[in-house]
Amino acid sequence: MRVCISADQVLNDFLAARSGVETSFNRVPPQAVKCGFGMQGVCCRLCSNGPCRITPKSPRGVCGASPDTMVARNFLRAVAAGAACYLHIVENAAVNLREIGRGNSQLPLKGTGLLNELADSLETGGRDRNEKAVNLAERVLADLYLPRNDKMRLVQKLAYGPRFELWRQGGLLPGGAKSEVFDALVKTSTNLSSDPVDMLLHSLRLGIATGLYGLAMTNKINDIIWGEPQIRTARAGFGVVDPDYVNIMITGHQQSLAGILQDALLSPEAADMARAAGAAGFRIIGSTCVGQDMQLRAAHCPEVFAGQTGNNFTTEALVATGAIDLVVSEFNCTLPGMETVCRQMLVPQICLDDVAKKQNAELLPFDIRETRAIAGKIMRGAADSFAARRKNVTVNVPSHGYDDVLTGLSEKTLKNFLGGSYKPLIDLIAAGSIKGIAAVVGCSNLTAGGHDIFTVGMTRELIKRDIIVLSAGCTSGALENVGLMSPAAAELAGESLKKVCLSLGIPPVLNFGPCLAIGRLEETAADIAAELGVDLPKLPLIISAPQWLEEQALADGAFGLALGLTLHLAIPPFITGSELVTGILTKGLENITGGRVIVDGDINSTVDRLEAVILDKRAGLGL
């Protein structure tokens, strides 16, 4: 049976040579036959009269629900679940910041500069750093817990001015974020809302709550705790794994949890423990978005963080190298299939958050007051595993990845790199040296041509046409592992973009890190728009989440649409069963927020269409 392929040839070869290991790549062909009703979003399981499905002979559900109602309900539920995931992350991060501020944890704050800035700009105040931390965290938590008819207070200060005004006039300002999620579930339950338009507007409110709190605020809190990103060159790919060390692989999205290992693994006790197990020391092996986040902030833990290995669908292969001694997970992108590979390779698993509890993992519930004890247990588990398993498994780390990946890009570091203002970038765009900006974001999946096939193919074509690419999400793992985030990739860009890259010493694809950094891209875009004195939809900028995978991506996408941006997806988000919903998302919405969705599964036609959007927006700015 044909196996799914990746854009990453070394990964393909590695998996082909490990025929005894079954990964998601093997499971794609036997799952190739899909249910047409599910794909179009017209299967409804909300009551015992169902599941109802829409066909020419049964155009409505038993209750009378139209395909438009079914699709909108399914879509809003998915966006609400995705929003819930990111809101869970920011809630945990804020609780941790509050407890550090209260003195209930020995963790230091490494980004106090940002804390001071936010205490001023968000007017949360505080006499010292601890009080500032507590105040900020409490204000964030208070907003999350407001009832839905009470609008979140920080939105006005976090959002780009013209957008806030538009959202206010359009009734799009979100109430308490958790209540917005809660009421989305109420709204979409059996025989409640049947209004597709109201449900789509609710999705946009969830998108705003996700973007400003789940994404942007999580970044800020983690920057305060673990230190702000710094631009640096780093190694990426499986090659970062050194089998001489006790290797702890981390998966998830919460550096506010996994980060407690950073300093703990550098302690003298850790060194002794590793030595006693027969290892050179401990290393954190970055994987999925928490690894991208650590890569972004790696200037603050260079000794212990080995580097980022890859995205969601490289995790099973990474365990299969045999060089991983323990998997610590705290959120999603921890594939169930990885558990089988862990058992095969004798790798124990520990979960820090029960929302990501894996069946064969030990649950070690995170508590910011007990970080030393938790880190100690993780170290002990990893060292014991190293001592017990290494003689029984074959270790085979392929030569993979690049050692000159430019990392650490953020809304602040990019601006500083450009000299403290976006003017130089705007000048390059105005002069046509850079035609426009493409934010290539989101997940990886195995169905848009294969693993990262669309993402990598589209990115190559975009830079060839002098469109600079900014990446945030599993797309970063994809693009750094095929060399597009290394300076030499400048050679693959069009003549004008290549010149820019060579003169600045940067690759044509800029690495903003994890999907959470979609929040950083929004701030970057808002900064550029402010410099130009225009609203976001005017910018020659598009977003593409070509290989979106999960519900979180749909919440991110809803944020992009609320921002008024053009959003490309290679696979439809289960909406095509409704002409109305498809019409609003791909056309009608442009008259409300300025945003719209382009669905296109072909790389060349996608890039043609995205380039046309950019040229159109350039013309709108008189360029």
Added chain:
Amino acid sequence: MLRILIKPELCAGCKNCQVACLAEHSPSGSVWLADLSGGHGRPRNSVELNSRDLPVPLTCRHCQEPECVTACITGALSKNPATGLVEHDQGRCAGCWMCVMSCPFGMISPEALEKKTAVKCDFCQGRETPRCVEACPTGAICLAEVSPETGNNTTPGEAPKEEGLH
């Protein structure tokens, strides 16, 4: 005589026909209780993608000149002259798999749990409408009247279609 007629252009790929076949041949006969993880064996039909990635339901054609019957050495397989159905007698099956190898459509297989005898579509053993036909939400799997002599479709208004896996 009735036969199952496949209209691949109507197939939505939902695999409901497989769920129904599995349920029919499970202890309870219920779709609610059928073990979809393999504990009740495998469905006797399938849905495959053709060369254009479109789903096509596959089921036993109860051929006019069945290769499986010709290949069967024990007489477990036979063509019923009255109904035209290709029938399989489990009691006489030796599990030699000659039928499995000879069926050009891959529609007879070793029974998945015991692997001692072959299994194939039994047209739901006299059920008025086979479960897969009943379960198909789009009409891609339907019943057609065929001529006992030629096996050709004689349902009014229904031309035989050759469009299949290729």
